[in-house]
Amino acid sequence: MRETEFWERMRTHLGDGYYRVWASQHNLGSLGGRTVDEAMAAGIDCKTIWRAVWAALELPARER
Template identity: 50%
Template sequence: MRLTIFWERMADHFGAGYADSFARDHVMAELGGRTVQQALAEGWDAKDVWRGVCTAVDVPEGKR
């Protein structure tokens, strides 16, 4: 998954204004105790990060 697609999905689910804040501030067990920003900076694949977000916040199946 390209990062542009990842960020589009984040904005679609959380809203453009909140997606960045969520990515910076929300620590998730699904990402090994990291935030989205930390996981991406450490080289995690965007698709794996998106899967973690989907699991953590119960993104509806149609948006996964």
């Protein structure tokens, strides 16, 4: 998954006004307690980050 696709999915599911805030403030246990922004800075693959976001948001299987 490319970073642009990742951010588009985030925007789709969280909305224009909230997705960046969520990415900077919500800690994900499956990413070692990192936020999305911290995980990206640490070089974690976007697909891995998306799976953590998908689980945290309890999105449908088709969105995985």
